Amino acid sequence: MKMETPSIPIVKQSQHPDPILQAVNVKKVFGRGETAVTAVKNIHLDIAAGSMVALKGRSGSGKTTLLNLLAALDQPTEGQVLFNGQELSRLPEKQRSLWRRSQLGLVFQAFGLIPLMSAYENVEFALRIAGTDKKLNKERAETALEWVGMKSRMKHRPPELSGGEQQRVAIARAIAHEPLLLLADEPTAELDSRMGLQVIKVFRDLVERRGMTVVMTTHDPGIMEIVDHVIALEDGEIVAEPKS
Numbered sequence: 001m002k003m004e005t006p007s008i009p010i011v012k013q014s015q016h017p018d019p020i021l022q023a024v025n026v027k028k029v030f031g032r033g034e035t036a037v038t039a040v041k042n043i044h045l046d047i048a049a050g051s052m053v054a055l056k057g058r059s060g061s062g063k064t065t066l067l068n069l070l071a072a073l074d075q076p077t078e079g080q081v082l083f084n085g086q087e088l089s090r091l092p093e094k095q096r097s098l099w100r101r102s103q104l105g106l107v108f109q110a111f112g113l114i115p116l117m118s119a120y121e122n123v124e125f126a127l128r129i130a131g132t133d134k135k136l137n138k139e140r141a142e143t144a145l146e147w148v149g150m151k152s153r154m155k156h157r158p159p160e161l162s163g164g165e166q167q168r169v170a171i172a173r174a175i176a177h178e179p180l181l182l183l184a185d186e187p188t189a190e191l192d193s194r195m196g197l198q199v200i201k202v203f204r205d206l207v208e209r210r211g212m213t214v215v216m217t218t219h220d221p222g223i224m225e226i227v228d229h230v231i232a233l234e235d236g237e238i239v240a241e242p243k244s
């Protein structure tokens with residue numbers, strides 16, 4: 001398998017320091033009364049455009065909850081999430097969903113691939129939904145699959161692929177439209193360390209050359225070395241940002 005990161009043409013190299021994503025005193029409580037669980041609280045975040053951020057913490061520390069709040073897939077019980085200064089929870093769902101499809105790339109732990117579609121069709125379908133230029137979709141889908149080393153298996157359907165291969169297709173689908181913001185929940189969990197680093201190199205290239213911003217949860221110490229900031233969560237609160 002080809003391991004070099006295929007080159008991505010440079011469009012934008014300047015990284016402006018304005019935060020693309022902010023959390024202001026965010027709290028999320030699930031349930032009510034005696035069974036209520038405070039999953040995250042006192043969350044203040046300023047994530048600079050063009051940066052790579054890792055969220056780390058033990059199981060149950062609130063990483064997935066925070067990622068869902070940042071993606072506006074869930075609403076905070078208190079506080080606000082702002083994308084380019086705009087409060088997402090105040091947008092009507094239709095606009096929020098348009099924002100998600102066009103400007104956001106999402107990688108979940110359950111990859112959410114459509115089983116009856118080939119790897120290529122899964123990626124191409126996401127591009128159509130994102131509203132990218134139809135004439136370029138074939139090339140963009142193939143290029144994204146090449147970035148994650150899956151072009152040679154792109155005609156296969158998800159059930160014919162291993163867990164790690166499905167994860168790579170899900171990553172290709174999330175980055176094919178070159179989103180402004182990539183939110184990824186353990187994007188390398190199913191990959192061996194070599195492939196995990198290859199995927200992170202692809203993210204880094206998109207950050208450097210396209211100004212993409214990445215927020216991902218991870219347990220991998222190798223990845224924490226590569227990102228710009230590590231945010232540690234403990235019992236739903238940010239406890240330290242060792243690399244900031």
Ligand SMILES: Nc1ncnc2c1ncn2[C@@H]1O[C@H](COP(=O)(O)OP(=O)(O)OP(=O)(O)O)[C@@H](O)[C@H]1O
Nearest residue numbers: 030037038039057058059060061062063064065066
């Ligand atoms: N829908 C829900 N209803 C009730 N409690 C929830 C819900 N989602 C998450 N929680 C609780 O919130 C806390 C944080 O969960 P979360 O999934 O965000 O942790 P995590 O750090 O992502 O864990 P992991 O590394 O295991 O994925 C946990 O105590 C969890 O049980």
